[in-house]
Amino acid sequence: MTDKPHDYCGIFGVFNHSDAALLTYYGLHALQHRGQESAGIVTSYFDERKGRQVMPMHKNFGLVLSVFDDHKIFKKELKGRNAIGHNRYSTSGSSKNPANIQPFRVHHKNGNLAIGHNGNLTNARKLREMFREEGVLFQSTSDTELILHLISHSDKSTQLDQILDALRQIEGAYCLVILTDDKLIAVRDPNGFRPLALGTIDGSYTVASETCAFDIIGAEFIRDVEPGEVVVIDREATESHQPKSYFLEAKEGTTSSQCIFEYVYFSRPDSKIFGENVDKIRRNLGKYLAKEHPLEDVIKYPDSDKKPIIISVPDSSNTAAIGYAHENQKAGYDCKYDIGLIRNHYVGRTFISPGQKSREQKVRTKFNTVKGVIEGRSVIIVDDSIVRGTTSRYLVEMIREAKPKEIHFLVSSPPITHPCFYGMDFPDPEELIANKFNRDSVAIAKEIGVDSVRYLSADGLVEAVKESNESGLDYCTACFTGNYPVPVEFNVGKEENELV
Numbered sequence: 122m123t124d125k126p127h128d129y130c131g132i133f134g135v136f137n138h139s140d141a142a143l144l145t146y147y148g149l150h151a152l153q154h155r156g157q158e159s160a161g162i163v164t165s166y167f168d169e170r171k172g173r174q175v176m177p178m179h180k181n182f183g184l185v186l187s188v189f190d191d192h193k194i195f196k197k198e199l200k201g202r203n204a205i206g207h208n209r210y211s212t213s214g215s216s217k218n219p220a221n222i223q224p225f226r227v228h229h230k231n232g233n234l235a236i237g238h239n240g241n242l243t244n245a246r247k248l249r250e251m252f253r254e255e256g257v258l259f260q261s262t263s264d265t266e267l268i269l270h271l272i273s274h275s276d277k278s279t280q281l282d283q284i285l286d287a288l289r290q291i292e293g294a295y296c297l298v299i300l301t302d303d304k305l306i307a308v309r310d311p312n313g314f315r316p317l318a319l320g321t322i323d324g325s326y327t328v329a330s331e332t333c334a335f336d337i338i339g340a341e342f343i344r345d346v347e348p349g350e351v352v353v354i355d356r357e358a359t360e361s362h363q364p365k366s367y368f369l370e371a372k373e374g375t376t377s378s379q380c381i382f383e384y385v386y387f388s389r390p391d392s393k394i395f396g397e398n399v400d401k402i403r404r405n406l407g408k409y410l411a412k413e414h415p416l417e418d419v420i421k422y423p424d425s426d427k428k429p430i431i432i433s434v435p436d437s438s439n440t441a442a443i444g445y446a447h448e449n450q451k452a453g454y455d456c457k458y459d460i461g462l463i464r465n466h467y468v469g470r471t472f473i474s475p476g477q478k479s480r481e482q483k484v485r486t487k488f489n490t491v492k493g494v495i496e497g498r499s500v501i502i503v504d505d506s507i508v509r510g511t512t513s514r515y516l517v518e519m520i521r522e523a524k525p526k527e528i529h530f531l532v533s534s535p536p537i538t539h540p541c542f543y544g545m546d547f548p549d550p551e552e553l554i555a556n557k558f559n560r561d562s563v564a565i566a567k568e569i570g571v572d573s574v575r576y577l578s579a580d581g582l583v584e585a586v587k588e589s590n591e592s593g594l595d596y597c598t599a600c601f602t603g604n605y606p607v608p609v610e611f612n613v614g615k616e617e618n619e620l621v
Contacts (some may be wrong), residue, residue: 130544131155131330132221134298136305136354138325141197145206147184148327151431154389155239155330156208159222160188162541163235165300166201174302175234177201180222182191189341198324203305205298207237210546220261224300227464228496229273231280233504238265238329239315240544242608243293245253257521267291273292280533281306281353293607294380294543296346298328307355311371312378312607313348314543316394319364326354326364331392344398348594350378361394378597378606382545386437386505386536386588397590405532406577406596408501410474414575416454419529421572427526429499432461434516456501460592461494461520483517495523502530508537508547510569514536517570530571535579535601536560542609547600 135141145162148153161180177198179190185208189195207223226235242248246265249404252259252270259266271287280301294314299306309317320327322340329335332342347454350553358364379395380387390400392567393412406612420429431449433442448459465487507513513530520528540547550556558564567575577585579601586596599605 132203132206132237132239132296132298133329133334134300134305134307135327136203136325137359138202138323139202139354141202144234144322144327144338145335146189146195147205147207148241148329149351150204150272151334152208152330153185156210157184158182159209159481160207161222161224162199162204162206163224163226163300163375164199164201165233165302174233176226176235177225178224182222203300205235205300205305206235221263223265225268225269231283231304234272236268237298239311240269240294240295241542242267243336243542243607244291244293259342261539262295266587283400285351285367292539296330303355307346307352309346309348309350311349311369312375313594314378314380316383316388317342318461319343319346319352325359328529328592331388331394333389333392336391337618343395372607375606379594380543380602381582381586381598389442395594396592402586402589403440403587404444405589406582407441407566408448410531410533410577411448412415413578413581414531415447415452416456416501417591419501419573419575422499422526424499424526427498429456430458430459430461431501431503432459434502434504435462437462438505438533441505445503445531452594459494461500462516463489463491463598474480481515484512485519488516488519490519490523492523495520495525498525500525500528502528504530504532506534506537507532507554509552511536512563514569521570530566530569530575531572534582535576537600539600541600542605543597545600
């Protein structure tokens with residue numbers, strides 16, 4: 122629909138709160154942008170009738186609002202003071218398999234256990250082949266299931282040690298929420314690819330992929346879960362106000378590799394990830410875009426009567442467009458940021474029309490132009506990325522119909538040229554517009570129908586982020602540069618190993 126990369130999941134957890142399931146529901150709602158195909162919640166409590174701990178679960182295909190549309194679910198089904206939740210996006214090949222909907226829940230010798238995962242294990246093929254040789258049966262095509270098998274096969278004596286033993290055997294990108302009968306465990310991989318935050322509400326602890334999930338429930342952000350950190354929250358932690366932490370070691374030769382695309386597109390602008398506000402970073406991306414491509418170098422036909430306008434492709438590029446306009450204004454250029462495209466927020470993923478025309482119709486259903494703003498002006502479109510270019514082309518056709526003087530397309534990130542193996546879903550490399558035209562901006566501009574296309578450079582992207590975020594940690598730019606910080610198995614098929 123949007124011709125954008127997809128993130129695979131959003132995760133949320135809360136420990137020792139009377140409204141655990143309901144808080145998780147709201148948290149997942151705030152994280153809906155990270156996965157729209159399915160949602161699920163698992164809770165934990167002691168069932169006096171059965172005389173043991175139980176883990177009720179409710180999950181299904183669909184958005185959070187539709188999966189949990191019956192309020193009775195929270196009163197009769199999802200009881201307990203501890204809960205984890207998961208929003209999921211998947212690859213098309215296995216999106217219809219209900220066995221892949223998370224969280225996963227199992228019962229084994231040391232008690233109940235449930236898990237939700239955001240990321241992708243780069244050594245999944247090796248682990249899967251090892252278990253197949255041992256005769257292990259798989260219930261899903263998700264690499265998350267491999268973590269459960271590693272836990273169940275561990276020879277450690279306690280459940281926590283079994284979990285830690287399993288974590289030391291997996292590689293790649295992973296943020297996990299794990300619920301046991303008496304613990305909530307939050308895990309972030311040693312490279313820190315994906316964001317994970319720790320918060321508190323009413324004296325209880327909560328964890329989430331992004332801090333916007335804390336805002337919706339009134340929780341207070343404490344800090345990020347550190348790369349390689351395993352945070353263990355139990356009764357002792359809530360009483361002492363100090364969760365226990367264990368740390369996993371990164372593979373030799375690798376460093377912190379936080380996904381820079383989280384700042385470019387994935388995360389909500391009202392979230393704080395990797396130690397900095399997303400909105401602040403995106404404004405800085407616009408600023409650096411203006412430094413590399415000032416309006417005086419972009420505009421072909423300056424007009425003293427009508428200011429050139431900078432418009433965004435709502436909503437993810439709004440703040441970058443504002444940053445671009447502001448930096449040009451500071452430099453003395455007479456321009457303004459304006460609303461040239463209106464987005465219809467009530468168009469869902471279920472809007473389907475058959476035939477070749479359907480994609481163009483979807484774009485026209487989702488966006489419309491403000492003709493009075495655009496007509497007769499030089500228009501600079503700022504977007505966060507171009508993937509296939511199809512949606513960009515249809516948007517440009519709509520804007521052309523509003524009769525602008527000229528149209529230029531500026532992108533607040535470098536050309537996307539490589540696949541991601543750490544928890545993002547891009548089209549195949551040959552489908553990426555930057556590869557189809559060998560990064561030739563003139564050819565790309567002709568393809569999408571604009572007067573020019575300009576990208577923020579890879580160096581400019583990193584400099585813009587690090588100027589705003591002085592944490593000292595490094596970032597993964599593999600989708601732009603092909604420099605993979607953790608070794609990957611390039612022959613892993615999407616059907617065989619589900620990316621979650």
